[in-house]
Amino acid sequence: MESQPAYDVIIVGGGPAGLAVASELSGNHRVLVLEKGVAGMTDRFWFIPPDVLDDKTRPFSYGGVTRFMTKTYSMHGDDLAWRAKLFPSYPYIKDHEILTHWLETICINGSTVLQKCAYLDHETDADGVFVGTDCGSFRARLLIDCSGYDSAIVKKYDIDQSDFYWWSVYGAIGTHPDGLGTMQVGDYMMWQTFADADPGSLNDGKPVFEYEIMDGQTSFSLILYLRKVKMDKETMKAEYYRILRNEESTSDFHNLQVTSDRWGWYPSGGLSQQIAEDRVAFAGDSACWTTPCGWGMTFILDNYRFFSEKIAECLGNDTLDRESLLSASHFRLFDKYEIATNQLATHFLANASTSELDRFIRMFMKDIDPILCEKVFTLKISQEELLGMLKAVLEEFSIVELCRLVPALGLTNLLNEVRYFAEDALLESLKKLFHAHPDTEGFNFSDQEYAG
Ligand SMILES: Cc1cc2nc3c(=O)[nH]c(=O)nc-3n(C[C@H](O)[C@H](O)[C@H](O)COP(=O)(O)OP(=O)(O)OC[C@H]3O[C@@H](n4cnc5c(N)ncnc54)[C@H](O)[C@@H]3O)c2cc1C
Secondary structure, three states: OOOOOOEEEEEEOOOHHHHHHHHHHOOOOOEEEEOOOOOOOOOOOOEOOHHHOOOOOHHHEEEEEOEEEEEOHHHOOOOEEEEOOOOOOEEEEOHHHHHHHHHHHHHHOOOEEEOOOOEEEEEEOOOOEEEEEEOEEEEEEEEEEOOHHHOHHHHHOOOOOOOOEEEEEEEEEEEOOOOOOOOOOOEEEEEEOOOOOOOOEOOOOOOEEEEEEOOOOEEEEEEEEEEOOOOOHHHHHHHHHHHHHHOHHHHHHOOOEEEEEEEEEEEEOOOOOOOOOOOEEEOHHHHOOOOOOOOHHHHHHHHHHHHHHHHHHHHHHOOOOHHHHHHOOOEOOOOOOHHHHHHHHHHHHHHOEHHHHHHHHHHHHHOOOOHHHHHHHOOOOOHHHHHHHHHHHHHHOOHHHHHHHOOOOOHHHHHHHHHHHHHHHHHHHHHHHOOOOOOOOOOOHHHOOEOO
């Protein structure tokens, strides 16, 4: 007989997913969080759609993005800007404050966070899971992997990520001693390409440049690549500072006084809620909790309470088998198009040449209402809107071009897409047939749970 577990849950990773889930679970359970670095520190920077905030998290938000912009240099100055349409603004998160708040909640609840303690390995048995670390072994009833984009646990189980692309990102928060020039507080330069980038793509060429203006003197600017492999930090850093200081088109940033560097990697691919075995669950980047543009923090804020409630039920009923844990990952989001939309968008963004991407961006100026861009980012696009967008894309790009840009899409993904559309079409027909009978009225897939 194995020893009784000292903890109900061991969480690997003291980033946003680990601390958010631990802050909830520690209310009624003995939780141990293992963080290989310092929990509560982050090298990320977040803005989010406001509807993922609630009374607990709203106090940690401020300001926000109010204007979306693009600069498509291969189009010779065909620039685009629009006031945020879906929401009046997309707030920023006070990163250290929210992580510290979760950290304090865990400690006040009597649970433990071990700093500088790296997960090494684990083994499950009928009663629990043994976790080996570089600071000792621990036993719990359940292990939750929140260790992010480079999870050793994902690697241990050989979970297939072959269809993933990775956003590699490097940037800095800084102040503008000479003022903001033509930039305004609330600006989000979503997509700036360079005159000398064509025909390179994000997969093999120059990155795109982005920035957000947080207040009268502070910005967060960054470069982004989208590749099958993760770019190394030093290469990205050198390229970021070269672009920041020397490119003519980034002149507003040449004198930026950097206060902190920010970098990282996050997956862009399908939602993968894979559960490896009994007593092991995944959350955050390690589970690929992401939206088409990699808004992982958004996904965490939207889902951590729901996920924690479901996990608490599993602990309460002692149903920690693979199937029950899988049901904890049924999210309340509008994600039935997400897998296909995310994969299509990812392949297109990674592989299209700069001028092809600029052509796509230009479509938001003439054929597609920019609100749909915000709706894709936030997973709020309807089937009708998505079909309208696809139609416009098919008018702009030839089938030959599109086949070249999304070659790696498997037949299964396309069939899934067809299945989702068929389900909706069937539902619409049934609704019409029953003249929106009260029982079916208000029925909406977005209220349904989906197991990815
Ligand atoms: C520059 C940048 C900007 C971003 N901007 C946005 C944004 O505006 N909006 C948005 O919604 N999302 C944004 N994201 C994405 C978001 O930051 C991530 O999705 C989110 O941080 C994922 O959280 P996580 O807790 O799953 O993983 P992480 O934040 O990666 O945290 C994982 C933690 O696990 C620890 N760990 C790893 N391995 C071990 C181990 N073996 N043992 C113990 N601990 C371990 C790590 O040290 C880390 O603390 C951005 C990402 C980057 C890089």
